[in-house]
Amino acid sequence: MFTITIITVFPELFENWCKTSLIARAQEAGQLKINCIRLADHVAPKQRIDTPACGPGAGMVLKAPVVAAAIEEAFARYGSGEVVFFTPSGTLLTQRLCQEMATTYFSEPLSGAPGVGDHHIILVCGRYEGVDDRVIQRYSGRKISIGNYVLMGGDLPAQVFLEAILRYLPGVVGDSRSVFHDSFSGPLVDFPAYGQPNEWEGMAVPPVLLSGDHAKIEKWRNDAALTQTVKEHFSWLRTSEISSEMRRSVAEKIPAHYVVLMHDQVLIGRKEALPGTTSVTTIDVHDIARSSATYGIKKFYVVTPLHDQQELLRVFFQFWHTDQGRNYNENRYDAMSCVKVVSSLAEAEADIMSLSGQIPLKIATSARPVDGVQSLAFDDQAIAWQTARPVALMFGTGQGMTAELLQACDYVLTPIHGFTGYNHLSVRAAVAIILDRWLGYFEPSK
Numbered sequence: 356m357f358t359i360t361i362i363t364v365f366p367e368l369f370e371n372w373c374k375t376s377l378i379a380r381a382q383e384a385g386q387l388k389i390n391c392i393r394l395a396d397h398v399a400p401k402q403r404i405d406t407p408a409c410g411p412g413a414g415m416v417l418k419a420p421v422v423a424a425a426i427e428e429a430f431a432r433y434g435s436g437e438v439v440f441f442t443p444s445g446t447l448l449t450q451r452l453c454q455e456m457a458t459t460y461f462s463e464p465l466s467g468a469p470g471v472g473d474h475h476i477i478l479v480c481g482r483y484e485g486v487d488d489r490v491i492q493r494y495s496g497r498k499i500s501i502g503n504y505v506l507m508g509g510d511l512p513a514q515v516f517l518e519a520i521l522r523y524l525p526g527v528v529g530d531s532r533s534v535f536h537d538s539f540s541g542p543l544v545d546f547p548a549y550g551q552p553n554e555w556e557g558m559a560v561p562p563v564l565l566s567g568d569h570a571k572i573e574k575w576r577n578d579a580a581l582t583q584t585v586k587e588h589f590s591w592l593r594t595s596e597i598s599s600e601m602r603r604s605v606a607e608k609i610p611a612h613y614v615v616l617m618h619d620q621v622l623i624g625r626k627e628a629l630p631g632t633t634s635v636t637t638i639d640v641h642d643i644a645r646s647s648a649t650y651g652i653k654k655f656y657v658v659t660p661l662h663d664q665q666e667l668l669r670v671f672f673q674f675w676h677t678d679q680g681r682n683y684n685e686n687r688y689d690a691m692s693c694v695k696v697v698s699s700l701a702e703a704e705a706d707i708m709s710l711s712g713q714i715p716l717k718i719a720t721s722a723r724p725v726d727g728v729q730s731l732a733f734d735d736q737a738i739a740w741q742t743a744r745p746v747a748l749m750f751g752t753g754q755g756m757t758a759e760l761l762q763a764c765d766y767v768l769t770p771i772h773g774f775t776g777y778n779h780l781s782v783r784a785a786v787a788i789i790l791d792r793w794l795g796y797f798e799p800s801k
């Protein structure tokens with residue numbers, strides 16, 4: 356039996372909820388027992404359950420002796436158990452945490468095997484400014500937050516928590532297989548679901564789902580789940596544990612990205628920055644090529660209208676784009692194969708158009724905020740990727756791209772900073788950091 360005791364100011368908030376659907380069914384099946392304890396039952400008539408928070412400022416806290424008395428009653432009536440406190444400052448509730456807790460509470464929850472261990476959890480729903488912290492310390496309670504926002508009380512968080520973990524209670528969800536491919540159970544979100552009628556508002560159910568060919572349906576669903584995750588939940592995917600095979604599949608789903616290094620239309624001059632051109636630096640070309648190869652950049656364009664600079668690069672590539680470079684260092688030769696010199700941004704765009712069939716979305720980068728261009732944060736990939744256009748990440752040299760060039764871009768990424776006031780990264784360092792923040796995989800610890 357899995358026993359839950361809810362300590363709350365308002366037990367009536369749980370009455371209907373306990374009677375609904377799967378929660379009711381689990382109770383009827385004898386797997387689950389839900390009890391409520393009203394905090395007001397632990398004070399004498401006319402006494403308060405709350406008290407002003409110590410120190411200056413407004414706000415009331417739930418009194419330590421009142422909450423402790425309710426917890427002790429839960430232990431006395433239903434046995435000892437784990438105490439869980441709901442608070443916005445707690446550990447964020449994620450599917451991963453739900454799985455971990457379910458594994459502790461339910462015997463073999465993930466296999467869907469029958470048999471439920473005896474467990475008791477006591478959920479304390481805060482109100483006002485919360486529970487006196489000494490109660491949390493006294494009961495070594497687990498603190499859980501359901502999100503980075505503040506609700507009026509812990510009752511909805513308790514229901515959210517229970518709805519999430521009870522899905523793992525064997526028998527609660529009719530077909531336990533559906534729990535396995537739930538969104539966020541692994542690195543992917545679920546595939547999109549369709550039902551009858553086959554045609555609705557001019558939209559048809561994808562024909563493969565009606566084909567009866569299970570292998571094809573499986574393949575379609577995996578692909579749809581992967582596409583949806585890459586496009587809409589890249590932050591989740593890139594912090595999840597994924598196989599090297601899936602990494603390759605993810606790389607194929609990310610829209611084509613290009614790096615454009617501007618030596619034209621940039622600001623030059625220390626005292627008064629004016630539009631001009633800058634010289635090419637071979638170490639930049641070299642290092643940016645290696646970063647580009649690491650993050651799957653399709654081409655790295657060096658934009659310079661200056662013939663002597665183009666000539667310099669021609670000589671440089673006589674080594675790196677030939678067997679001489681390959682024999683010297685094959686990895687670097689591979690990286691350098693993505694570099695192309697062009698004399699203007701228009702030429703780079705035309706080349707991307709010929710490779711990807713579409714005009715690229717130009718995403719500028721700048722060491723300072725840019726007015727008048729929509730700004731993107733480093734977890735805003737969905738905004739760019741939903742356009743289904745190739746992406747050109749634009750980098751300036753000298754003192755950065757001219758205002759005119761920045762204004763011609765579709766978006767600008769937020770500047771990269773440390774916590775110091777020093778803001779003078781080399782362009783090759785900035786490219787590496789930005790590529791990692793935008794396209795990097797952050798392997799979780801095992």
Ligand SMILES: C[S@@+](CC[C@H](N)C(=O)[O-])C[C@H]1O[C@@H](n2cnc3c(N)ncnc32)[C@H](O)[C@@H]1O
Nearest residue numbers: 441442443481485500501505506507508509512
């Ligand atoms: C108004 S809130 C107290 C907020 C508290 N002053 C703070 O900023 O952390 C009252 C109660 O609602 C519950 N609560 C509000 N937001 C929550 C969240 N995001 N996750 C979990 N519990 C929450 C907690 O039980 C909390 O004690």
